[in-house]
Ligand SMILES: Nc1ncnc2c1ncn2[C@@H]1O[C@H](COP(=O)(O)OP(=O)(O)OP(=O)(O)O)[C@@H](O)[C@H]1O
């Protein structure tokens with residue numbers, strides 16, 4: 001989260017440190033590739049080419065990025081309130097239910113641009129409600145939100161299996177999925193956008209929800225830094241005692257924040273369900289909720305950072321699939337390892353190189369930029 | 381002349397635009413207590429942080445015992461024999477005293493040897509310096525005065541010859557402060573060198589041998605303490621004459637603004653903290669609550685301000701009831717004209733990570749003036765903050781600066797400006813001048829009296845007896861959660877002191 005007392009120039013904070021983390025992640029990943037007897041440089045080339053080398057590649061990269069923007073925003077909003085929402089996965093899954101119900105009910109006779117707002121509403125509402133219970137338990141009972149949201153991921157998974165093999169499955173079908181939505185339940189592709197740049201998109205599932213993701217990033221920025229509720233969220237995140245003093249109800253703000261967070265996760269479902277498969281399939285979230293944690297960490301909980309980090313992870317997903325295809329020694333699981341390494345260095349070990357870089361800057365600029373217990377701890 | 385324990389030669393340090401230390405030359409003689417005083421933001425803490433290796437100077441050199449040393453981090457400082465007692469203690473709360481002293485210098489993977497050594501050494505230090513603490517007590521069970529002693533023990537155990545204390549008495553009771561000074565004198569007799577930063581000139585006079593005065597990053601004078609009067613020191617610090625006495629006219633109490641009746645409050649652990657307290661505050665008077673810290677004052681004001689729930693009792697504000705046992709809410713009370721300067725400005729009164737202008741609306745974030753619909757009106761907020769910065773002379777005058785980067789006194793002014801400039805009808809001020817320099821104290825005291833004269837009801841809570849006596853029109857003394865006595869401002873220090881120690885008023889009067 002925020003590092004109130006460490007001072008690095010913004011470009012180093014938001015540019016250099018993530019870059020160093022990435023380079024290290026790729027170096028270690030390179031070693032892994034070397035270990036299985038493939039050429040890491042070639043693999044890296046394949047990855048970049050797979051992700052950005054063709055219109056189709058770009059389409060896929062941005063399609064994955066759309067998922068991660070939503071889940072990254074979900075984690076970031078909760079971060080600003082000092083909450084760690086691990087439940088993006090389950091909230092997104094439930095979001096799919098909202099999307100599906102809207103599309104099944106209206107998709108057969110309304111045009112897509114009328115179904116879309118209803119589906120957004122359904123997705124956001126379902127995600128928000130799924131986050132509401134852990135939020136309420138945290139605010140009222142002190143049950144730790146990390147634990148409850150994890151448990152709610154499992155509950156969501158079981159609930160959706162139940163619904164998809166029973167209630168939502170068409171009678172004659174063998175597959176645990178809903179029927180294909182009508183015309184109005186299918187979002188238009190964004191192929192034309194890439195074709196304007198002379199790119200061939202073919203089957204890439206990039207769709208209108210990408211634009212919604214970008215809009216959501218902007219809305220989150222406004223929400224956190226330019227609205228009263230955002231001010232209250234940040235006050236609570238930095239100092240719950242100051243929130244008490246300012247008359248901000250902790251219960252209220254925790255519940256509101258978690259519902260916004262859950263709504264953002266829920267909206268992620270629009271992309272695969274309404275935008276790509278046009279039906280809800282089992283396990284369609286497939287980890288995007290967890291990747292959102294890494295995206296939010298790497299993007300420093302700032303919407304711009306999140307969009308960039310999401311695109312990076314989109315590249316890993318798309319480019320990774322490409323490597324697995326072209327290099328027989330590298331299996332699908334190897335790609336997961338590489339993605340895991342990036343998450344490890346860019347997300348979990350986000351601050352590993354920070355002290356060293358700060359010291360370096362301190363030496364270069366002749367003044368010290370270390371986090372300073374003195375500056376905060378002095379004179380009462 | 382005695383030899384120098386520390387010599388600072390041409391130390392210079394900038395933080396961006398702020399020139400915190402300018403070409404500092406300072407000689408601290410071995411075996412003396414050297415005081416450093418100066419306005420808020422003069423650069424005292426910065427200078428000591430450079431000496432202790434938290435910051436690196438941009439220029440200049442440090443000599444310890446005449447030899448040039450490079451102090452890259454606190455470990456290097458410890459190796460050079462320099463120890464520091466931080467104002468906010470750096471102790472592990474759920475470790476014992478012994479474990480804290482040993483932390484980082486365990487000696488071997490197995491602790492038994494280290495423990496025996498520390499225990500023996502603690503015993504020796506205790507005998508040498510009147511530093512008695514139970515080595516097996518948990519830190520969280522110790523009062524602040526003893527925790528500070530553990531910090532001193534830590535430094536001594538690591539072989540410190542030079543001990544830096546940055547505003548050590550801010551959190552201490554007068555008795556604890558006296559004890560600290562006895563310890564410091566003993567350390568001095570054993571040949572240790574001590575650097576003491578404080579805003580209390582009386583303390584400077586009481587214990588130091590030499591004193592240096594800093595102003596705007598420079599050392600403007602270093603003199604023998606015996607040669608300077610308190611007034612002279614104050615003038616050197618601020619650059620003008622300072623009124624050390626508060627001047628105020630007769631109070632003209634009007635209607636009752638705040639009443640508290642039979643209030644009972646429990647602390648966070650569930651023990652009674654406020655015990656059947658009743659009093660009232662009228663418009664145009666200052667009622668002071670004196671008492672040693674931790675006798676229920678914090679719980680009392682937090683309850684009146686709507687932050688904490690009472691078990692029973694009644695509070696009225698401007699004649700209307702405040703639901704202190706149920707739904708009282710600080711935001712609603714603010715709208716009804718209650719302003720509250722909290723004692724803990726770092727965690728309650730301010731969000732240190734916010735910029736100045738954001739803190740200037742903390743608690744007033746619902747005010748229409750700062751909003752456009754659900755959105756913050758950033759321009760209005762900034763304009764308001766800049767006006768207050770000008771009026772209260774908050775330095776640096778930058779509404780976008782992160783609050784953590786203001787010095788302590790200026791942080792306090794940010795809170796005061798926010799709470800006083802709202803034209804409240806009742807004002808609760810707790811520890812208004814903690815950590816604040818004499819010039820700012822003069823200003824703050826004047827503002828509080830102006831508030832009284834403008835017909836506000838003021839409830840003042842302070843552990844500084846001087847402050848209570850010079851500002852209050854009536855004084856209530858709190859002990860163990862109860863109001864144990866009431867007296868006028870003319871009451872002697874001894875009389876109030878006895879009450880504060882829990883001696884009943886009748887007994888005290890005899
Ligand atoms: N980490 C920092 N970043 C930017 N400015 C800083 C930092 N630390 C201190 N300053 C600035 O440097 C100046 C000196 O601060 P310092 O804390 O040394 O003052 P001080 O004399 O200890 O004041 P006080 O009596 O209020 O404790 C102030 O203007 C302060 O705002």
Ligand SMILES: [Mg+2]
Nearest residue numbers: 378379424425
């Ligand atoms: Mg200081």
